[in-house]
Amino acid sequence: MRRGIILALGLMLTFSLFSQTKKVVMIVAPSDFRDEELFVTKEVLESKGIEVKVASLEITSIRGMLGKEVVPDLKLADVNVDDFDGIIFVGGIGAKFYWRHPSALKIAQEAFKKKKVIAAICIAPVILANAQILKGKKATVWRSEAGRIKEKGAIYVETSLVRDGNIITASGPQAAEEFGEKIAEALLE
Structure with missing residues (x-):
């Protein structure tokens, strides 16, 4: 009897360790995010069983560059890095808003220090460069912004x-689907 209980508890513990859902937050600009970079990436991640939350400055409907809308789940100010396995910065021309935004830079720096998966697409890698976490790291960005990330090392x-x-x-x-796949791969390693 005792042996059966111990075995059952062991199996429950093992199952709970392996069934923990990975969770990411996708940070989008208050306007003019790039639709595919949010929605395609989000769809790929969710198809892999990853829980996705969306954050922005406010919890109000925001419109992407191509007209699609999203209502964020939480405010940028309420993002707690410890609650997530990955932090994703979505691009589009609106992402410039976060290039030097103190909260965005702090989130990126904290995630880096805590060895979280950190991802950025389009012009959003400039946020990572300005947060000083791309020094000596290989990275890509929308071609027009290559100089900005190189300036930061x-x-x-x-x-x-x-x-x-x-x-x-x-x-x-154009890389949104591959981006989602690579993030999922990193999270599920």
């Missing part, structure tokens, strides 16, 4: 997607 690679350790960068909307 990144090793720019002209390609659609780069993974350097826990940091994943992609160059734009």
